[in-house]
Amino acid sequence: MPELPDPLRHHGDVEVGDLLDLAVNVYDGPRPAWLDHALRASLDDIGGYPSSLRARAAVAQHHGRPEDEVLVTAGAAEAFTLIARLEPWRRPVVVHPQFTEPHAALEQAGRRVTEVVLPAPYLLDPRLVPDDADLVVVGNPTNPTGVLHPPEAIQAMLRPGRLVVVDEAFMDCVPGEPASLAGEQDQGLVVIRSLTKHWSIPGIRAGYLLAPAAVVAGLERGQVPWSVSSPAAAAVVACMSPEADEESRRRAEEIADWRKTLEAGLAELGIPFLESAASFVLARVGEGVHGRLREAGVAVRRADTFPGLDASWVRIAVRPPETIDRLLRALAAVTERR
Numbered sequence: 001m002p003e004l005p006d007p008l009r010h011h012g013d014v015e016v017g018d019l020l021d022l023a024v025n026v027y028d029g030p031r032p033a034w035l036d037h038a039l040r041a042s043l044d045d046i047g048g049y050p051s052s053l054r055a056r057a058a059v060a061q062h063h064g065r066p067e068d069e070v071l072v073t074a075g076a077a078e079a080f081t082l083i084a085r086l087e088p089w090r091r092p093v094v095v096h097p098q099f100t101e102p103h104a105a106l107e108q109a110g111r112r113v114t115e116v117v118l119p120a121p122y123l124l125d126p127r128l129v130p131d132d133a134d135l136v137v138v139g140n141p142t143n144p145t146g147v148l149h150p151p152e153a154i155q156a157m158l159r160p161g162r163l164v165v166v167d168e169a170f171m172d173c174v175p176g177e178p179a180s181l182a183g184e185q186d187q188g189l190v191v192i193r194s195l196t197k198h199w200s201i202p203g204i205r206a207g208y209l210l211a212p213a214a215v216v217a218g219l220e221r222g223q224v225p226w227s228v229s230s231p232a233a234a235a236v237v238a239c240m241s242p243e244a245d246e247e248s249r250r251r252a253e254e255i256a257d258w259r260k261t262l263e264a265g266l267a268e269l270g271i272p273f274l275e276s277a278a279s280f281v282l283a284r285v286g287e288g289v290h291g292r293l294r295e296a297g298v299a300v301r302r303a304d305t306f307p308g309l310d311a312s313w314v315r316i317a318v319r320p321p322e323t324i325d326r327l328l329r330a331l332a333a334v335t336e337r338r
Contacts, residue, residue: 007305008104012315013202019299022317022327025143025170025280027200027255029320032247035199035238042234052228055236059208062240063182068213071220072236074227075205076169076194077101082219083135083165083190084109092135096307097122099143099167103307117308121274124149126156139167140179144303144315146276151179158188163215169194169207170278175252187212195239197279198251206232206239255279258318265328269335279318285335287311292334298327 012023052072060067073079084092084105093114094103106113116128122145129136136157141148157164168191171180182191190211196202206228211219228236238244262281266273273283282303290302290311303313316327 006104008100008107010100010302010305012299012301012317015294015299015301017299019294019297020323020326021299022319022323023299023301023315024202025278025315025317026197026202027251027279028317028323029200029251029254031200032244034241034243035201035235038234038238039201039204039231042231045230045234050226050228050230050233052233052236055208055228055233055240058237058240059210063210065183065185065210066213069185069210069216070208071211071216071223072206072208072228072233073223074229074232075196075207076167076192077105078205078223078227079192079207079209079219080105080137080167081108082222083137083163084111085222086215086218087134087163089135091130091133093129093133093137095124095129095136095138097142097145097303097309098137098139098306099169100306102137102165102167115307121145122147122308124153126153129157134161135163135165137165137167139169140181141170141174141276141278143167143170143278144280144282144301144306144309144313145274146278146280146282147274148174148179148277151181151184154181155184155186155189158186160188162188163190164188165190165192167192169197172198172248173252173255173279174277175249175256182210185212190215195235198248199235199239201235204232204235205229206235208236255318258320258324261321262316262318262324262327265324266331269328269332271331271335281316281318282309283314283316284312285314285331289331289334290314293330296330296334298330300327 080102194207301315304311
């Protein structure tokens with residue numbers, strides 16, 4: 001595989017091109033009509049400066065939190081940048097393998113990151129986190145492993161003088177969201193959510209975080225004015241509605257069915273994989289297979305850019321059965337060529 005100038009900044013979207021896309025973790029289906037309506041209606045407001053006040057109120061009501069414990073952001077990526085710059089962190093820790101953007105944001109802010117690399121099967125062990133860590137970032141369910149950590153394991157990392165940040169960008173893939181900490185009000189806990197994947201709107205940078213009021217106030221002071229556009233704020237409001245709750249559950253159940261199909265196909269081919277709770281599966285296909293799949297017209301996400309993984313792993317996005325079947329046929333052909 002080609003060397004990358006900054007592996008931490010590598011993302012699946014650059015791997016797709018005109019290939020069959022199983023590299024990007026965005027729900028493969030049409031947007032709901034009510035969401036499209038909200039986005040189109042928001043264009044009537046773009047002649048004025050945007051406001052996220054209605055979006056903040058909608059998120060607060062949805063999660064049963066006070067409004068001053070909510071910050072609407074331009075996707076999860078902005079939240080990671082704000083947190084990286086919130087304090088002169090002495091010992092920031094990122095638990096890997098996981099989404100690398102928080103790590104990159106900390107480095108960009110001039111912080112030296114301590115990596116806690118979990119051993120396979122990549123289950124969170126709070127004892128591995130150094131006692132003097134003042135910031136800990138962990139994904140749940142984790143990208144790219146798909147592991148859903150017990151909330152108790154995350155809460156075990158909480159202590160005075162430490163901020164624990166949980167990236168729940170893929171929690172809405174889990175039916176019922178039993179492991180979510182979005183409703184927990186702890187002085188050291190920040191939960192980040194993204195709307196781009198589940199609702200198929202990566203071009204609309206929409207997300208939010210939930211945290212103690214003092215933390216939210218500090219993060220908001222570091223936010224660029226008007227960073228959340230009118231369409232993004234409208235998307236947040238729409239995705240907090242009761243009809244969105246119903247559609248979200250339906251999508252989560254559909255994703256789970258699609259994932260079972262993918263995992264069964266991988267098992268039939270004898271390809272090791274991790275059982276996932278998210279909209280992707282981490283599979284150990286062997287070195288060189290990522291490139292041979294590309295030659296066969298199929299894009300999956302290389303995984304060697306995630307600390308703790310090597311070139312034998314790829315992340316495969318969950319797709320409808322017909323797309324999964326095309327992937328499995330290609331995978332069978334290129335692995336036989338090995």
